[in-house]
Amino acid sequence: MENLMDKSPVIEVDGLVTRFGSAVVHDGVRLSVYPDEIFAIAGVNGAGKSVLLREILLLQKPQAGIIRLFGKDARALSREEIFALRRRCGVLFQQGALFTSLTVADNIAAALREQGGLSEGLIWEIAVLKMSLAGFPIDGASKLPDELSGGLRKRAALARAIALDPEILFLDEPTSGLDPVSAAGFDDLVRRLKEALKLTVVMVTHDLDSLWGLADRVAMLGRGKVLAVGSMEDLALSEDPSVKEYIHGPRGRSARSQAGRKRSP
Numbered sequence: 001m002e003n004l005m006d007k008s009p010v011i012e013v014d015g016l017v018t019r020f021g022s023a024v025v026h027d028g029v030r031l032s033v034y035p036d037e038i039f040a041i042a043g044v045n046g047a048g049k050s051v052l053l054r055e056i057l058l059l060q061k062p063q064a065g066i067i068r069l070f071g072k073d074a075r076a077l078s079r080e081e082i083f084a085l086r087r088r089c090g091v092l093f094q095q096g097a098l099f100t101s102l103t104v105a106d107n108i109a110a111a112l113r114e115q116g117g118l119s120e121g122l123i124w125e126i127a128v129l130k131m132s133l134a135g136f137p138i139d140g141a142s143k144l145p146d147e148l149s150g151g152l153r154k155r156a157a158l159a160r161a162i163a164l165d166p167e168i169l170f171l172d173e174p175t176s177g178l179d180p181v182s183a184a185g186f187d188d189l190v191r192r193l194k195e196a197l198k199l200t201v202v203m204v205t206h207d208l209d210s211l212w213g214l215a216d217r218v219a220m221l222g223r224g225k226v227l228a229v230g231s232m233e234d235l236a237l238s239e240d241p242s243v244k245e246y247i248h249g250p251r252g253r254s255a256r257s258q259a260g261r262k263r264s265p
Contacts, residue, residue, distance in 0.1 A: 007035050008071065010168060010200055011056055016065035018051055025051055026062065027224030033168075038194060038201040040211055043221035044246070049204040050094070052221070053172055056202070057089060058082050070167075087115075090166030092157050094173040098145040104131070104156045105141040111163040126163065133196070134159035135189050151182040158189070162197065169193070171203035175210055183207060187214045220246065 011033035018026040025048040033039045041049045054060040056067060058074050067074045069085050077085070098107050108127040112118055118126075131138055136155040145153055154174065161169060174190065175183035187210050194201050205211065211218055212232050219229045220243050228238045236247050 009034050009068075010070055011202070012066070012068040013052070013056065014066040014068075016052070016055065016062050016067070018048060018055065018062045024224050026065075029065070029221070029224070029226055031219045031226055031229060033200065033202055035200050036194075036198065037216040038190070038203070038214055040215035040218045041202070041204045041221065042206060042211055042218050042246070043227075044242075045206075047221040048224070049221055050172055053170060053202070053204050057091065057170060058086065087164060088166060089168045089170060090161035090164065091170045092154070092161045092172065092174055094176060098153065098157055098160070100145050103142050103144060104136065104148070104159075107145070107156065108160045108163050111160055115164065127159075130159040130163050131156075133162065133193060135185075150177050151186070154178065154186060155189070158193075162193065165197070166199070168200045168202060171201065171205070173205055173207075174203060175205065175207045180209070183209065184213075190214060 009032040011031075013029055013031050016026045016029040018024075029048075029052065041052060043049055051060065055062050056069065058067070058069065058077075070088065072081070072085060074082070098104075099110065102110065105124070105127050108130055109123050112123045112126055128138060128141070131141060134155045136152060136159050140148070140152065145156065148156060158174075169190075171190070175186055178186060190201060190203075191214060193199060203210070203215070215232065217230055218232055218235055220227045220235060220238075220240075222240075222242045227240045228235050228243045232247070235243055238244060238247070
């Protein structure tokens, strides 16, 4: 990780405060994401993981603090500049967020048509390429989202997320609802895409298998702050009670053991 962190961060969050009424979700959150890493945001339910993701994507404004995306301070950006930064990002939302009335191919094509300047022939060529990269069977391109299994719906949504060749890929609970075999396959797919497309990946997840097997670094949220940040091996050494409970519980021990077996020759 040292070579990655020698580079300027692509995301910086400094002193972030988020409130909903009297409820404080974030109280001084600080973290940085560097190019080419897989960075995970973890924590128990209600820790503000998905809220933080929306704020980084400039879809929601915090009450205080600084968010820099590609070195640009969000507070100083015009609406057009925000849209330009978002075009450099791809997002896989938790439930896929596919247009249910459009086929898989049309879902991907819609993202390409929004940019303008592409012929219909080129749009369909790109759509087929992105489906192939995401491991989606081309013979399912004419299906509607409701006709797909959970795993294929995730892959269709992933194909749409990479349609515009993003520099950062955001994943919100990417393996939620998948069986263990499908979840492991999706993790492997993300790893391959990250390498092939030179992506920086930011994922929100509670999946300990993904945290141990996929993430380069993890930020553990809790009590409104980042309780710990580093590799999972780093977090395993944390003395924070919340981090210890999360990492060293039965599920955590099983995921760590499984990751160790995968790394063994």
